[in-house]
Amino acid sequence: MSQQNAQSGLDEVEPDWAWQAWQPSDNEPWNAHRIAHLFRRAGFGASQQQIESAEKSDVTAILENLFRDAADTDRAWQESTDLAKAVLNGGDAKQLAGWWLRWMRVSPNPLREKATLFWHGHFATSADKVTDVESMLDQNQLLRQHSLGDFGEMVRAIAKDPAMLLYLDSAYNRKAHPNENFARELLELFCMGEGNYSEKDIQELARCFTGWEIRRNRYRFNSFQHDNGKKTIFGQANIESGEQAVDVVLRQPAVADFIVSKLFRYFFRDEVAMPAKLLKPLAEQMRNESLQIGGVLRRMLSSNLFFSDIVIAGKVRSPVDLAVSFLRSLDATTNYRKLAESLNILGQVVFYPPSVKGWDGGRAWINSSTLVGRANLIHQIVRDENTQFESLPLAEWVRKRGINDTADFVDFVCGQVFAKQPQATAKNKIVESCKDSGGRKYVEALSLLASLPEIQLS
Amino acid sequence: MPKSLRSHSSRSLEQNNTSRRKFLQSTLAGTAGIAIGSQLPESWLMAAANSSKSDRVMVVIQLTGGNDGLNTVVPYRNEDYKKARPKLAIARSDALSIDDDTGFHPSLKGVSELLQSGQFSVLQGVGYASPNRSHFESMDIWHTCHRKEDRKREGWIGNLLTSATDSSSSDAPGLHLGTEDQPLALASRDLQIPSVASIEQFRMQIADDKRLKESVHELIDASNDQAGSDLLNFIQAGTSSALAASERLDAALKSSQDSADFPKSALGEKLRIVSRLISAGLSTRVYYVTLDGFDTHAQQPDAHASLLKQWSEALSSFLKQMEAKGQADRVLVMTFSEFGRRVAENASEGTDHGAAAPMFLAGKSVKPGIVGKLPSLTELDDGDLRFHTDFRSVYATLIEDWFGVPSAKILGEQFKKLDLLRPT
Numbered sequence: 010m011s012q013q014n015a016q017s018g019l020d021e022v023e024p025d026w027a028w029q030a031w032q033p034s035d036n037e038p039w040n041a042h043r044i045a046h047l048f049r050r051a052g053f054g055a056s057q058q059q060i061e062s063a064e065k066s067d068v069t070a071i072l073e074n075l076f077r078d079a080a081d082t083d084r085a086w087q088e089s090t091d092l093a094k095a096v097l098n099g100g101d102a103k104q105l106a107g108w109w110l111r112w113m114r115v116s117p118n119p120l121r122e123k124a125t126l127f128w129h130g131h132f133a134t135s136a137d138k139v140t141d142v143e144s145m146l147d148q149n150q151l152l153r154q155h156s157l158g159d160f161g162e163m164v165r166a167i168a169k170d171p172a173m174l175l176y177l178d179s180a181y182n183r184k185a186h187p188n189e190n191f192a193r194e195l196l197e198l199f200c201m202g203e204g205n206y207s208e209k210d211i212q213e214l215a216r217c218f219t220g221w222e223i224r225r226n227r228y229r230f231n232s233f234q235h236d237n238g239k240k241t242i243f244g245q246a247n248i249e250s251g252e253q254a255v256d257v258v259l260r261q262p263a264v265a266d267f268i269v270s271k272l273f274r275y276f277f278r279d280e281v282a283m284p285a286k287l288l289k290p291l292a293e294q295m296r297n298e299s300l301q302i303g304g305v306l307r308r309m310l311s312s313n314l315f316f317s318d319i320v321i322a323g324k325v326r327s328p329v330d331l332a333v334s335f336l337r338s339l340d341a342t343t344n345y346r347k348l349a350e351s352l353n354i355l356g357q358v359v360f361y362p363p364s365v366k367g368w369d370g371g372r373a374w375i376n377s378s379t380l381v382g383r384a385n386l387i388h389q390i391v392r393d394e395n396t397q398f399e400s401l402p403l404a405e406w407v408r409k410r411g412i413n414d415t416a417d418f419v420d421f422v423c424g425q426v427f428a429k430q431p432q433a434t435a436k437n438k439i440v441e442s443c444k445d446s447g448g449r450k451y452v453e454a455l456s457l458l459a460s461l462p463e464i465q466l467s
Numbered sequence: 468m469p470k471s472l473r474s475h476s477s478r479s480l481e482q483n484n485t486s487r488r489k490f491l492q493s494t495l496a497g498t499a500g501i502a503i504g505s506q507l508p509e510s511w512l513m514a515a516a517n518s519s520k521s522d523r524v525m526v527v528i529q530l531t532g533g534n535d536g537l538n539t540v541v542p543y544r545n546e547d548y549k550k551a552r553p554k555l556a557i558a559r560s561d562a563l564s565i566d567d568d569t570g571f572h573p574s575l576k577g578v579s580e581l582l583q584s585g586q587f588s589v590l591q592g593v594g595y596a597s598p599n600r601s602h603f604e605s606m607d608i609w610h611t612c613h614r615k616e617d618r619k620r621e622g623w624i625g626n627l628l629t630s631a632t633d634s635s636s637s638d639a640p641g642l643h644l645g646t647e648d649q650p651l652a653l654a655s656r657d658l659q660i661p662s663v664a665s666i667e668q669f670r671m672q673i674a675d676d677k678r679l680k681e682s683v684h685e686l687i688d689a690s691n692d693q694a695g696s697d698l699l700n701f702i703q704a705g706t707s708s709a710l711a712a713s714e715r716l717d718a719a720l721k722s723s724q725d726s727a728d729f730p731k732s733a734l735g736e737k738l739r740i741v742s743r744l745i746s747a748g749l750s751t752r753v754y755y756v757t758l759d760g761f762d763t764h765a766q767q768p769d770a771h772a773s774l775l776k777q778w779s780e781a782l783s784s785f786l787k788q789m790e791a792k793g794q795a796d797r798v799l800v801m802t803f804s805e806f807g808r809r810v811a812e813n814a815s816e817g818t819d820h821g822a823a824a825p826m827f828l829a830g831k832s833v834k835p836g837i838v839g840k841l842p843s844l845t846e847l848d849d850g851d852l853r854f855h856t857d858f859r860s861v862y863a864t865l866i867e868d869w870f871g872v873p874s875a876k877i878l879g880e881q882f883k884k885l886d887l888l889r890p891t
Binding site: 137323354369373375376381388438453457463 | 618620621638639640642648654655656657658659661662663668669670671672673676678679682683685686687689690693695696697698699701702703705706708709710712713749
């Protein structure tokens with residue numbers, strides 16, 4: 010980790026510069042390259058039209074728009090909710106995965122979906138164990154609702170979330186046998202990280218949650234099973250209820266440090282440890298703002314560090330990110346149920362995280378079977394009859410976009426999809442290889458581009 | 468990785484394209500005896516030279532549903548056995564003799580031959596205290612080494628691979644082959660272990676087109692020559708490995724020499740794929756396959772015979788194939804089931820859920836024969852055989868003696884090792 014930090018140059022970065030709002034200059038203009046970076050990290054990429062329209066605007070206005078809490082009453086969301094209800098009738102969480110992938114692709118609020126995916130990995134719950142699909146959808150909505158809001162509110166809600174409590178075996182939490190599972194994960198994985206609490210804190214915390222039950226997939230407090238004794242958590246005596254206990258946890262200073270460093274991993278770089286001097290000002294801000302997520306994330310995504318070469322192309326794309334960004338930046342739509350199945354091979358099916366720890370990300374995504382799988386995924390998407398580009402077949406869409414030859418097409422795709430531009434020699438080879446393939450040249454070019462190592466970076 | 472390692476290739480595939488040759492040289496690190504599916508750091512090469520354990524592979528065959536141990540390894544002279552199983556007992560004349568008291572089920576011809584050639588062992592009386600007779604809970608216990616109350620969601624193989632995997636390798640550390648849900652044994656907090664349904668998932672589909680295949684080779688080859696960020700270099704190396712593995716698999720698939728040997732059964736197909744992946748030089752350490760259907764509550768004889776035949780034929784073909792490919796010394800196969808079955812047969816010519824049962828090891832490194840005694844057929848635990856050997860002792864032995872890593876942390880405590888493998 011430290012070696013990677015040194016290589017990244019992150020250790021030399023001064024916090025004052027890092028978190029200052031980035032301003033365009035002659036050397037670093039507000040251009041398609043930086044706009045695409047912002048849309049990739051704060052969402053799942055953007056179409057050419059979106060990037061062109063952002064070029065006429067400025068970074069402040071674009072961020073304003075990304076963080077704007079667009080009403081969920083809009084038509085797209087209504088349509089999506091209707092679809093979700095249809096999925097519930099089927100009772101199949103794999104369908105629900107397809108539903109969410111589609112919403113990530115079409116949502117007018119991509120940052121919110123990107124953040125919801127972050128929280129899904131953070132508060133990881135799997136439909137493998139929680140077989141009630143409605144509970145999984147309800148949790149997803151809960152995470153979406155709080156994704157850019159108040160972390161404390163989110164934790165209070167998740168502590169009573171049926172899917173979570175079913176997943177962590179806390180659905181029957183009895184006085185005589187307090188279940189430590191949720192208490193442990195609340196401290197270790199959700200709020201503080203290892204090393205910031207004692208086993209005694211966990212035991213006391215677990216007592217506070219006794220009597221919290223799930224009956225018929227709804228939270229219920231069973232006072233007969235609640236341990237009414239006084240508990241001491243983090244040195245604070247006379248704690249009685251689970252609600253009080255959660256508040257004590259949320260008041261610990263380590264919470265903001267933990268959340269900020271996880272946001273850094275997800276939105277900035279997952280291969281390096283966040284240096285303490287960079288963490289400190291953001292964690293302080295988060296504490297001062299009563300654990301609001303939006304403020305600190307907005308500062309991060311507006312910053313000099315975010316728009317620097319340390320961050321641009323410094324992340325391995327998750328499978329979901331690879332697929333949804335590919336579709337979104339090329340105005341494409343596909344069969345999302347099938348996409349959800351394909352992502353299984355690559356190690357990431359939404360609603361099915363591998364463990365309570367969520368997805369590790371970074372290099373853990375990459376091995377020889379997933380790399381082959383990633384190339385095959387794009388290969389299949391572009392050949393699938395359900396895949397359309399603005400409702401058109403690929404060749405017609407390319408014509409509509411005013412692109413006339415393979416070289417222009419390869420340049421266009423590289424600009425839209427790649428965070429790290431492939432070498433000119435590679436692009437030339439692709440053009441050479443496909444230019445005589447007639448109607449298939451664009452499909453072939455996309456398959457070849459998908460085999461380049463650079464496509465894995467965001 | 469150090470560039471110098473890329474010249475270690477001693478292997479060359481049939482080809483006449485210079486850039487292709489360069490690609491192969493750069494990726495097929497064919498240094499003797501070392502898994503070539505990955506880019507290896509120098510330190511690891513040294514370790515490999517010093518310890519032959521680092522390229523060892525284990526194949527796990529899970530017999531799902533509860534295999535009837537007593538009709539697999541048959542105590543044909545035991546009067547209590549005949550008494551408990553008036554309809555299901557297998558006669559001495561039908562069984563394949565192991566010794567004066569014991570014989571294999573008549574379907575186990577391949578397994579019987581493996582034993583005769585010194586490549587098979589039967590571990591009698593394996594189980595655990597206070598046996599759970601639910602399929603799922605008992606299977607979870609075998610997978611996690613903990614009871615449900617402990618709420619462990621990590622598997623022993625997941626933990627093993629976390630300890631025994633070289634993190635610089637880009638091949639999957641373990642692999643589950645099958646369409647069923649991934650066995651909990653492979654769950655890990657720190658490693659991602661893929662489940663794949665078919666060998667197609669290791670093949671680059673673009674390679675179906677010869678021209679595009681050449682282009683991919685050239686592209687990946689060229690990308691390796693350029694210096695990028697540390698992260699990009701890692702992905703470049705991984706992409707080369709992936710392409711090389713895909714290439715070797717393609718070559719292996721085209722050579723039809725093995726396919727005739729494998730039985731046309733689900734398990735045969737899975738083990739055929741595993742044999743190809745091992746022969747193709749992936750650095751994957753554990754392959755996991757399952758054979759379902761052992762829950763023989765009714766009309767057991769035909770169903771059980773057919774399942775055992777499938778297991779025996781597939782296993783024996785697999786080991787023959789490993790021998791033919793020069794891989795036999797580094798491959799061990801472990802077979803287990805979540806429990807055995809009740810000693811007494813039931814009224815529907817079947818058997819109900821039981822407890823202790825035999826486990827099986829196969830491969831050239833196994834000390835052959837029957838290990839441990841058959842538990843008493845009269846001193847029972849609710850009608851079931853009592854275990855005398857904890858399954859975790861078997862795991863501990865494999866972890867330490869086969870993989871060469873300490874077992875206590877992986878299993879949660881130190882279990883007594885058994886004398887199961889030949890000294891190396």
